[in-house]
Amino acid sequence: MIKNTGRKLLRNKSAMFGLMIILILLLMGLFAGRIASHDPTLVDITNKLAPSSKEYPLGTDQMGRCILCRLIYGIEISMFTAIKVTFIILLVGVPLGMIAGYCGGIADNLVMRLADIASTFPSTLLALAVVGIFGPSLDHLVLVFIFLWWAPFARMVRSSVIKLKETEFVMAAEAAGCSRRDIIMKHIFPNTLSPVIVYATLRIAAVITHIAGFSFIGLGSQPPAPDWGVMLNDGRQYIDTHPGMLFWPGLAIVIVVFAFNLFGEGLNDALIPAEEEMAVVKETGDSNE
Amino acid sequence: MKKRFTSVLSALLCAAVALGLCACGSGGGLEESASALGEEAVSSGQAVAADGEKEIVVAIYKDGAMEELDAATYNGPHFLFKMIYEGFVEDNGDGTLEPVLATQWDISEDGKTYTYHLREGVKFSDGTDFNAGAVAFNLKRWMNNDRFSSLTSYAVDNIEIIDDYTIAVTYTDAAYAILLEQTYPRPNRFLSPSSIENDGSTTGVFSTPVGTGPWMLESYVKDEEFTLVPNPYYWGEKPQVDRIRFKVITDAQARLLALKSGEVDIIGGDLMGKIPMESLNELRNSGEFDTYVTGTMCSHFISFNEDNEIFQDKNVRQALNYAVNKKSIAEDLYDGNGLEAHGMYQDSVPYVTSENSYAYPYDTARAIELLETSGWMDSDGDGIREKGGQKLSFTFVYSVDEFPEWKSLAEYLQAAYSEIGVQIQLSCLDKNGYADATTSKNFDICLRRTASDSWVPHSSLKELFYPYADRDYALVWTDENLQSMINDALLCLNEDERQEKYDAVFSCICEEAYSVPVYYPTTSFAVNGNKVDGFEVGVNNYAPVAWEKLNVK
Secondary structure: OHHHHHHHHHHOHHHHHHHHHHHHHHHHHHOHHHHOOOOOOOOOHHHOOOOOOOOOOOOEOOOOOEHHHHHHHHHHHHHHHHHHHHHHHHHHHHHHHHHHHHHOHHHHHHHHHHHHHHHHOOHHHHHHHHHHHHOOOHHHHHHHHHHHHHHHHHHHHHHHHHHHHOOHHHHHHHHOOOOHHHHHHHHHHHHHHHHHHHHHHHHHHHHHHHHHHHHHOOOOOOOOOOOHHHHHHHHHHHOOOOOHHHHHHHHHHHHHHHHHHHHHHHHHHHHOOHHHHHHHHHHHOOOOO | OHHHHHHHHHHHHHHHHHHHHHHOOOOOHHHHHHHHHHHHHHHHHHOEOOOOOEEEEEEEOOOOOHHHOOOOOOOOOHHHHHHHOEOOEEEOOOOOEEEOOEEEEEEOOOOOEEEEEEOOOOEOOOOOEOOHHHHHHHHHHHOOOHHHOOOHHHOEEEEEEEEOOEEEEEEOOOOOOHHHHOOOOOOOOEEOHHHEOOOOOOOOOEOOOOEOOOEEEEEEEOOOEEEEEEOOOOOOOOOOOOEEEEEEOOOHHHHHHHHHOOOOOEEEOOOOOOOOHHHHHHHHHHOOOEEEEEEOOOOEEEEEOOOOHHHHOHHHHHHHHHOOOHHHHHHHHOOOOEEEOOOOOOOOOOOOOOOOOOOOOOOHHHHHHHHHHOOOEOOOOOOOOEEOOEEOEEEEEEEOOOOOOHHHHHHHHHHHHHOOOOEEEEEEEOHHHHHHHHHOOOOOEEEEEOOOHHHOOHHHHHHHHOOOOOOOOOOOOOOHHHHHHHHHHHOOOOHHHHHHHHHHHHHHHHHHOOEEEEEEEEEEEEEOOOOEEOOOEEEEOOEEEOHHHOEEO
């Protein structure tokens, strides 16, 4: 099955394109210190708003900082943070969904009611409230996303587990006397992964736009962090005179989100048979809020 | 395929949202741009209203607070007080005083009793008479209230109504600045006693602004806009236009866009809503609008929280002074749209001289030396100095609502201080949060401005270095020795002796490094010259525009 999926994915050109972009950006982010020739926070006011040159390929911003270097260092803040956040969300959501689905009863009820609570909060409002109380910071935002966004994963895993519990191979394993742990880890868990992976990939894109959006309005990363949202905010005074200050970080966000979406869709086509596709969407509800 | 299409679409939408966000400001910007779009069609038709009324639209950065525009308070935008209310005298901008509601005045030998001869035949905009009774009513509303103790004229011993148009006021202290203080936008102005509910009682509740000034309030929608029209009873030269419409646009960039779209005719002014420095040169060069730039008497400075132990060390305060390149701020950061800061007050401020008020030169080596003398070392190599396990790290509070250029200033200072191993955490607050934090000492360092024009230096010094209202600490630094020096200067009626006393005051502020002066701002305006005629910059920050001379082409 894995072979089959891999082949399907490889044949999907747009998914591969997305994956390629993601990998390139990941490498750039990892080796930011080597690629970028300037300190992204080094202010040189005598060199502000410089046009593009050999030393500053995309020019400099209003504080004389290299825009390209800031974009490269921004990968760490935007992409890496989003990947980390999504990973933590998975760590919370998947086990909870598994417990709810497999154990049923009170545990199921408890987890699902918690999930209900988490899904009723609009993420923007809660983020505004948290930032209002604890002060603007990327860490506070990240906590809000984790607090709210585990719920769809838990739901998704739970429904898969409930379905899988009734399948013949699980019942056979039970009849053969496998331990609960083995049944969950070897038979159920691998089979719940496909929709989770697809959804998580798409979620990364959502986290990136949210971080950039909140940083743009001054509630996420704080200056001088080279966050793409912060860069957009810096650039807005220069929309007429130096549109590049807005264009490049904007483009960076679009490319990353685009890449994750392409890849996510490709994974979706490869991993999930057509008849199940609808079910995933139904279980997760509105995928972007 | 369908899903792929949606993903492409969502990416495009992201881009659109990002661009859309760029167009409007942070915070309240979203609503503003929405309302701006909605009203554009209406306002362009209003340039000259259907019945030939001449209207000028002006952008303002905050609400007019008309329900609190009480002459005897400190609420609401300063410049509106000067439009709606008048005082005894007015500041001409060149240090001389112009008689307004007092045509002449006599000062007693001891300098305590002022006899004001009032202008006759003046009416408030509600038609009631202005007379000695109204003056006494107004004075009683705020005098001897600690809230106003930064004024020397707040302490009054006696008020005597001699006749309908003569009133004698005996002040507790014979301060030299009593008459100067009569030019302030507040609280030394007179409102109609009938605009206080429970007519006749000085403790009544303020209802609506009614003064003797050239303008009166016509309509007011909170946080959106308000209109002023000429006061039909005004005794002096009548305004030329029929209406000035003020539109509240919080975000500086949105104000600029509003000017470009024709939604407003005038933007700028320190207390009305500054033009972003970044856009000023572009505006000037484009030639599309008439631009006006003039100096001010205000200065912007960093203030320390004296409760933070670290700042009790003079070496640290001086080091933070040495680390700032004031010249580069004015020339590079602001493209020359500002002056290099020297002392805490500009040289044009009375009694300030280049000897008594000076800048610490830009010298990072000296700054580092001072910090190291005080034991602040970077022992763990993270670039931040520490002493006894405590890091040299400060929260830096500022706001970009009144001064949009504080954003780049704050980031510049953050970078400058990181060079000497001081970590700065920026905290940009909205105007209310900023006001709360800076008056309740909820910061390590913050950006502040001095007052300007006739408030400097005397009232500004009292405001910044004296505890007043319900606070037992001064806003900038509580130094009892300095306070008594300021007081001596205020109560000195001899001009030469006063200069000496002020020398001591300013030298003390510089020597002790109670602040870090960072730059002296200019004020600027951009005017739609195709529509507005007769625009003149006003005499000072509190009278930013010569409103009466405005006309429509």
